[in-house]
Amino acid sequence: MYTIDLAYVGRGLHEELVAYIADQQGYYADEGVHVALRDGCSWDEERLRHGATIGLGRALLSRLADGLPWVALTVNTHRPLFWFLARPGLTSLADLAGRRLAVHAPHTAPGCFARIVLRRAGLDPDHDIHTVVRTPGDYGMDLRRLHDGGIDAALVGSTMAPEAVAAEHGWQVLAWIGDHFRIPTVGVAVDPTRIHPDDPAVQAVVRAHRRALQVIHHEPDTAVRHVRTFLGRHTADEARAHYERFIAPYFTTDGQADLAVGATAISAVATELGVPATVTAAEFYRTATAAP
Numbered sequence: 397m398y399t400i401d402l403a404y405v406g407r408g409l410h411e412e413l414v415a416y417i418a419d420q421q422g423y424y425a426d427e428g429v430h431v432a433l434r435d436g437c438s439w440d441e442e443r444l445r446h447g448a449t450i451g452l453g454r455a456l457l458s459r460l461a462d463g464l465p466w467v468a469l470t471v472n473t474h475r476p477l478f479w480f481l482a483r484p485g486l487t488s489l490a491d492l493a494g495r496r497l498a499v500h501a502p503h504t505a506p507g508c509f510a511r512i513v514l515r516r517a518g519l520d521p522d523h524d525i526h527t528v529v530r531t532p533g534d535y536g537m538d539l540r541r542l543h544d545g546g547i548d549a550a551l552v553g554s555t556m557a558p559e560a561v562a563a564e565h566g567w568q569v570l571a572w573i574g575d576h577f578r579i580p581t582v583g584v585a586v587d588p589t590r591i592h593p594d595d596p597a598v599q600a601v602v603r604a605h606r607r608a609l610q611v612i613h614h615e616p617d618t619a620v621r622h623v624r625t626f627l628g629r630h631t632a633d634e635a636r637a638h639y640e641r642f643i644a645p646y647f648t649t650d651g652q653a654d655l656a657v658g659a660t661a662i663s664a665v666a667t668e669l670g671v672p673a674t675v676t677a678a679e680f681y682r683t684a685t686a687a688p
Contacts, residue, residue: 398429398597401447403436405454406532408554409626410477411582415450417608417622429600437532445587448598453505455585456680460671468681469593470602470651471583475574477642478506479558482549482568483542489517489571495548498528498538508668510551513576542567557630557638579661580653580681593682606651613649653681
């Protein structure tokens with residue numbers, strides 16, 4: 397049996413769902429690979445690149461900013477699962493002007509994506525908004541600070557169903573990142589100087605993940621059962637609504653990247669980072685085949 401470390405670099409459905417399904421459904425075992433799922437959220441790039449990673453956004457930023465030659469081998473979705481959640485009185489992204497927004501750091505993937513979306517809404521994230529930078533987590537502290545008025549809005553991830561949370565508290569979902577910025581994101585990536593993309597263990601993981609993607613599309617009850625594992629604060633109906641709204645329509649069926657979407661996204665990310673776009677979509681997203 398092959399072995400490999402596979403690290404997630406964020407928490408929630410966005411990063412973990414497909415790997416979780418592959419593990420729980422026994423697809424890794426079927427493919428003859430033992431996968432050690434690792435929490436790489438606080439790892440530096442040097443440690444991360446010794447295994448495979450789920451975080452394609454972080455891998456792309458690292459390739460553009462640091463020159464590390466990451467390549468993506470399968471893609472789960474083109475619509476990042478992050479949302480702007482706000483207190484009453486705010487109804488659009490433009491209303492964030494002069495407000496306090498809890499958000500990820502600019503050099504992180506979700507932070508970079510958020511800045512791109514804010515700029516498209518006509519806001520300068522460095523001058524028009526009072527940003528409160530915090531590290532990714534379960535966003536529970538953000539909810540407390542929204543409740544007590546310590547912040548006006550927060551960029552939250554997929555450890556919750558934001559529409560259900562907003563309804564519960566009388567808050568507002570200002571925007572879903574995936575509606576405003578598309579990028580092939582989360583899947584499996586490796587640094588070829590450490591692990592060859594055709595390594596049997598890597599390709600076994602790719603095949604297992606593509607089987608998991610099929611579950612999301614063709615076995616909704618099974619998929620929702622797994623989704624509920626990540627949404628413990630929500631009812632079964634809320635979990636199903638979240639799956640039907642944000643996951644089933646937008647997760648890929650085959651792990652393939654849309655290279656046109658990838659090219660536009662790479663250009664936008666490079667511009668936001670202030671670096672040249674030194675890699676093409678076809679060079680970064682090598683998702684066309686998976687060895688049998």
